[in-house]
Amino acid sequence: MSGRAPHSFKWRLVGWLVLFETVATLVVIAIAVGLLWVTGYLIDGYENGNVDVLKDAITRNAEGKLVLQETPDLIRLRRRVANIWFIVRDKQGHSLAEGKVPEAFVFAIAGLEHMNDGRFRLSPDKNARPEAVVKWLESPAGSVQIFSGTEGELTFGRLLLSTTGAFLTIFVPMLLLLAFATVVVTPVVVRRMLSGLSHAASHAAHIEYDRRGIQMPVVGVPSEFLPLVRAVNDALERLDEGYTRHKRFLAQAAHELRTPVAILGARIASLPPGPDKTRLNEDVTRLSILAGQLLDLERLDAQKDEFRPVDLAALAERVIVALAPLAFGAGYEMTFEADPRPVVVTGDEASLERALTNLVQNAIDHGGRRGTITVKVDPQGAIDVCDDGDGIPRSETDRIFEPFQRLRKDGKGAGLGLNLVQKIVQLHGGYVDVARSPSGGACMRIVLPREATTSA
Numbered sequence: 062m063s064g065r066a067p068h069s070f071k072w073r074l075v076g077w078l079v080l081f082e083t084v085a086t087l088v089v090i091a092i093a094v095g096l097l098w099v100t101g102y103l104i105d106g107y108e109n110g111n112v113d114v115l116k117d118a119i120t121r122n123a124e125g126k127l128v129l130q131e132t133p134d135l136i137r138l139r140r141r142v143a144n145i146w147f148i149v150r151d152k153q154g155h156s157l158a159e160g161k162v163p164e165a166f167v168f169a170i171a172g173l174e175h176m177n178d179g180r181f182r183l184s185p186d187k188n189a190r191p192e193a194v195v196k197w198l199e200s201p202a203g204s205v206q207i208f209s210g211t212e213g214e215l216t217f218g219r220l221l222l223s224t225t226g227a228f229l230t231i232f233v234p235m236l237l238l239l240a241f242a243t244v245v246v247t248p249v250v251v252r253r254m255l256s257g258l259s260h261a262a263s264h265a266a267h268i269e270y271d272r273r274g275i276q277m278p279v280v281g282v283p284s285e286f287l288p289l290v291r292a293v294n295d296a297l298e299r300l301d302e303g304y305t306r307h308k309r310f311l312a313q314a315a316h317e318l319r320t321p322v323a324i325l326g327a328r329i330a331s332l333p334p335g336p337d338k339t340r341l342n343e344d345v346t347r348l349s350i351l352a353g354q355l356l357d358l359e360r361l362d363a364q365k366d367e368f369r370p371v372d373l374a375a376l377a378e379r380v381i382v383a384l385a386p387l388a389f390g391a392g393y394e395m396t397f398e399a400d401p402r403p404v405v406v407t408g409d410e411a412s413l414e415r416a417l418t419n420l421v422q423n424a425i426d427h428g429g430r431r432g433t434i435t436v437k438v439d440p441q442g443a444i445d446v447c448d449d450g451d452g453i454p455r456s457e458t459d460r461i462f463e464p465f466q467r468l469r470k471d472g473k474g475a476g477l478g479l480n481l482v483q484k485i486v487q488l489h490g491g492y493v494d495v496a497r498s499p500s501g502g503a504c505m506r507i508v509l510p511r512e513a514t515t516s517a
Contacts, residue, residue, distance in 0.1 A: 074247060075243060075244055075247045075248065078243050078247060079240045079243055079244070082236065082239055082240065082243065083236060083240075086235075086236055107190070107211075107214065107215040108180065108190055108191055108194055108211045109194070109196070109211075109213075109215075110138075110211060110212065110213020110214045110215060111138065111142075111145070111147065111194075111207075111209040111210055111211060111212060111213040112194060112196050112198060112207045112209055113134075113213070114132070114134045114135050114138045114213055115129075115135070115147055115149065115207050115209060116198045116199075116200045116205070116207065117132060117134065117200070117201070118130045118131070118132045118134070118135045119149055119157070119200045119201065119202045119205055120200075120201045120202050121202045121203075125153075125155070126155055126157075127149055127150075127151065127155045127156065127157040127202055127205070128157070129149075129157060129159070138213050141212070141213070141214075142210070142212040142213065144160060144161070145159065145160050145209075145210070145212070146159060146160025146161055146162055146163070146209065146210060147159055147160065147207060147208065147209035147210075148162070148170065148173070148207075148208040148209070149205050149206070149207050149208075150173065150174075150205065150206050151202070151203060151204065151205050151206070152204065162208075163192075163193070163210075165181075165183060165192075166181050166192075166193045169181065169193075169195070169208065170208075173195065173206060173208055176195050176206075177195075177197055178194075178195060178196050178197065179194065179195035180193075180194050180195075181193040181194070190211055191211055192210060192211060193208070193209065193210050193211065194207075194208075194209065194211055195207070195208045256281060260278060260281060261277040261278050261279070261290055275297065276294045276297060276298075277290050277293055277294055277297075279291065279294075318348065318351075318352040319349075319352050322345060322348045322349050322352060323349075325345055325348075326342075326345045326349070329341045329342060329345055339390040339391070342386075342387065342390065343387060343390070343391065343425075346387055346422075347422070347426075353415060368407045368408050368409055368489075369407070369408075369409075369410065370405050370406075370407060371405065371406055371407070371408050371409075371410045371413055372403040372404065372405050373404040373405070373406060373413070373438050373442065373444060374399040374400065374403055374404050374438045375403065376410065376413060376414050376417065377397065377399065377417060377436055377438050377444060378397065378399070379414065380414060380417045380418050380421055380436075381395060381397050381421070381436055383418070384418065384421050384422065384425070387425060388421075388425050388434055391425055391430050392430040392431060393425065393428060393430070393431070393432065393433065393434050393448075394432070394433040394434070395433065395434050395435075395436070396433055396434075396435045396436070397435075397436050397437075398435065398436070398437040398438070399437070399438040400438065400440045402440070404438050404439075404440055404442060406442050406489075406509050408489045408509070409485075409488075409489075412485045412488070412489075413485065413489070415481065415485065416481070416482040416485040416486060416507060417436075417444060417446070417507070419478035419479070419481060419482050420444075420446040420478075420482060420505045420507070421434065421436065421446055422478065423446075423478055423479065423505070424446055424447075424448040424450075424503070424505075427448070427450055427451075427503065428448035428449060428450035428502065428503075429448075429449070429450035429451060429502075431449060431450075432448065432449025432450070432500065432502070433448075433449060434446070434447070434448050435447045435448075435498075442508075442509040442510075443506055443507060443508045443509065444506070444507045445504060445505070445506045446504070446505045446506075447498035447502060447503070447504040447505075448498065448502040448503055448504075449498065449500040449501075449502045450502040450503060451501070451502070452497050452498075452501050452502050452503050453495055453503045458495040461479050461495070462479050462480055462482075462483045462493070463480060479493075479505075482505075482507070486507055486508075486509070489509055489510075490509070490510045491507065491508050491509040491510055492508055493505065493506065493507055493508070494506040494508060
């Protein structure tokens with residue numbers, strides 16, 4: 062078996078949705094940037110080509126004066142623009158200039174100290190790129206004012222950098238909000254969509270091996286999961302058919318066994334007394350009980366019996382009288398303890414007699430052929446069957462009630478007796494308890510519900 066923990070459908074769906082949203086957003090941004098770059102729509106109208114390069118190249122010398130470093134971007138700009146011109150100034154009165162200001166823009170020099178941002182166009186088209194701009198920008202030398210032309214172009218690196226900034230300030234918060242909404246909303250939607258499947262799963266949790274005709278509901282189950290639910294229902298139907306055939310075979314086998322067992326018992330009864338006759342009687346009794354157990358299992362599954370008042374003391378006395386010769390022949394003594402008054406409970410007399418018979422037979426088979434088998438009827442509606450054998454280990458107290466399970470591999474019987482006892486008692490609303498007798502042997506106790514008990 063794999064040691065990997067099962068994954069959550071809900072949270073895996075959330076994870077994939079968040080990943081898809083992130084990738085989709087990045088793809089949209091990449092397509093937008095690529096279209097802007099290829100079509101030149103943003104590049105043709107870009108007016109900060111010169112000032113971007115100059116801003117990164119301006120610094121100060123040791124005296125605090127403005128100087129211009131020959132950065133790679135500035136070198137490329139000089140190659141592209143033959144007559145570059147600019148005026149750079151700061152608020153402390155330092156200035157730096159290069160080239161000749163075009164005559165059309167000379168008038169602006171006198172008013173630079175009163176300008177924040179400005180655009181100068183020679184064309185009457187208001188949508189065209191201006192021929193000169195004035196901007197205050199943050200540079201390595203601090204805040205500076207740059208007055209220059211607009212011949213420079215937007216590079217792909219600057220476009221990507223500006224897009225990244227927009228992505229961090231606009232798209233990241235949007236993406237985080239979308240992811241948060243996905244994490245919160247998706248589990249709610251998934252839970253509501255899978256409510257039908259959850260109902261089917263809770264219904265399946267109550268399916269028992271001995272309850273037939275049960276199907277998982279398909280109402281409300283999403284269509285994607287309907288094949289699974291229907292396949293489970295088909296499997297349950299096939300199991301029901303197999304279980305029915307199995308029970309029918311057991312019932313028929315038990316009926317067929319009763320006649321040869323009765324004939325065998327009659328022939329053994331004609332034998333002279335002796336150890337061989339005693340052992341043969343034990344074997345025949347065991348076969349007869351096994352056939353009865355199989356029939357009782359079939360009858361209990363039908364659950365058509367009507368409960369009537371049953372006197373436990375009288376019932377226990379009948380069982381002891383029937384099995385006492387077998388117990389004496391196996392080397393046991395038997396004692397019976399009961400209140401003089403009847404101990405009446407409501408139940409199926411045949412089933413309860415079968416349960417007590419199985420417990421006494423179990424004590425005969427596993428009591429070590431020594432000591433005393435004690436049957437005690439409690440006035441509160443309980444019956445104890447104790448022996449002086451080796452007892453039952455605590456680790457085996459649950460397993461002994463499983464069908465066809467035997468405490469010892471070489472033990473007698475088919476392993477159905479205690480399972481049948483438990484089913485009969487549970488059918489009456491009670492339970493079977495396992496303890497040790499004072500001598501260390503096994504003590505089996507049938508406890509019937511007090512509310513089902515009446516006083517005679």
